[in-house]
Amino acid sequence: DAGVIQSPRHEVTEMGQEVTLRCKPISGHDYLFWYRQTMMRGLELLIYFNNNVPIDDSGMPEDRFSAKMPNASFSTLKIQPSEPRDSAVYFCASSPLLVQPQHFGDGTRLSIL
Amino acid sequence: AQKVTQAQTEISVVEKEDVTLDCVYETRDTTYYLFWYKQPPSGELVFLIRRNSFDEQNEISGRYSWNFQKSTSSFNFTITASQVVDSAVYFCALIYNQGGKLIFGQGTELSVKP
Numbered sequence: 001d002a003g004v005i006q007s008p009r010h011e012v013t014e015m016g017q018e019v020t021l022r023c024k025p026i027s028g029h030d031y032l033f034w035y036r037q038t039m040m041r042g043l044e045l046l047i048y049f050n051n052n053v054p055i056d057d058s059g060m061p062e063d064r065f066s067a068k069m070p071n072a073s074f075s076t077l078k079i080q081p082s083e084p085r086d087s088a089v090y091f092c093a094s095s096p097l098l099v100q101p102q103h104f105g106d107g108t109r110l111s112i113l
Numbered sequence: 114a115q116k117v118t119q120a121q122t123e124i125s126v127v128e129k130e131d132v133t134l135d136c137v138y139e140t141r142d143t144t145y146y147l148f149w150y151k152q153p154p155s156g157e158l159v160f161l162i163r164r165n166s167f168d169e170q171n172e173i174s175g176r177y178s179w180n181f182q183k184s185t186s187s188f189n190f191t192i193t194a195s196q197v198v199d200s201a202v203y204f205c206a207l208i209y210n211q212g213g214k215l216i217f218g219q220g221t222e223l224s225v226k227p
Contacts, residue, residue: 033215043204043217056214091158099146099208102215104158 002026006092006105014113018080021108024073025094033102034067034077035091043091049075050098061086082112115140117207119218126195127226134190134221136205142166145209147181147188152220153201164188195225 005024013019025032033048047057052069060067064083069075079086089109093102116139126132138147149161162172164181172179176193192199205218 042219045214048214059214089156093158101148101160101163103160104150106157109156 004092004094004103004105006090006108008108009106010109010111012111012113013082015083016081017112018078019082019086019110019112021077021090021092021110023075023077023092023105025075025092026103027073029094029096029103031095031098031102032069032075033093033095034075035093035104037089037091037107038087046077084112086110087112115142115145115207115209115214115216117205117216117218119203119205119221121221122219123222123224125224125226128197129194130225131191131193132195132223132225134192134203134205134223136188136190136218138186138188138205138207140207140209142209145207148206148208148215149179149188149190150204150206150217151201152204158204161190192223195223197225197227199223200225 004026007022030051034046035043036046037043044059046059047067048055049069065079067077087110089107091104091107093104095102118137121135124132145166147164151159151161162179169181178191180189202220202222204220206215208215
């Protein structure tokens with residue numbers, strides 16, 4: 001079975017540009033999560049969806065960040081405009097139920113110059 | 114409030130040594146779940162184990178074993194006869210039954226030297 005698929009794996013862009021990260025969850029998983037990992041803050045949950053509906057977005061840093069899940073097999077995390085402090089590894093994860101193990105994608109390493 | 118503490122930031126051992134990674138958690142909920150994840154140098158996060166708060170049985174899987182003790186709010190992870198391939202960052206995490214976020218500890222970086 002395919003795992004969680006994220007794209008791109010690496011993204012380097014200049015400050016002020018729009019960045020879009022993509023995620024395809026595991027089929028049949030009702031929950032989708034977006035995390036950010038940095039050395040300073042560790043792993044932080046940004047937002048999660050249940051059946052395509054955003055449930056908790058309290059971890060989204062600011063209005064520059066937005067996430068959508070138009071259908072059960074696709075989600076995006078968008079940063080506009082991007083800033084150097086957004087540089088991090090962004091992970092997408094999915095799970096069948098909230099308390100069941102989350103399966104993570106390989107992550108997107110984002111560098112904002 | 115939910116909190117997970119992994120006091121050991123880095124551990125370095127020589128191959129074949131046993132090593133224990135500590136995890137202490139805080140929660141006021143009676144029903145909760147604990148997890149361990151491994152993040153090897155390649156960067157992906159790999160699920161290792163889940164334990165619910167009503168199951169205090171220790172678990173062994175090959176060279177890995179987990180010791181869950183509610184009395185001390187700990188969920189420690191032991192690797193027996195460590196190998197170089199065990200080198201990774203290991204995360205302990207907690208979620209409570211009524212939902213909410215999966216709370217990760219800061220991680221313990223394990224380095225196993227040949």
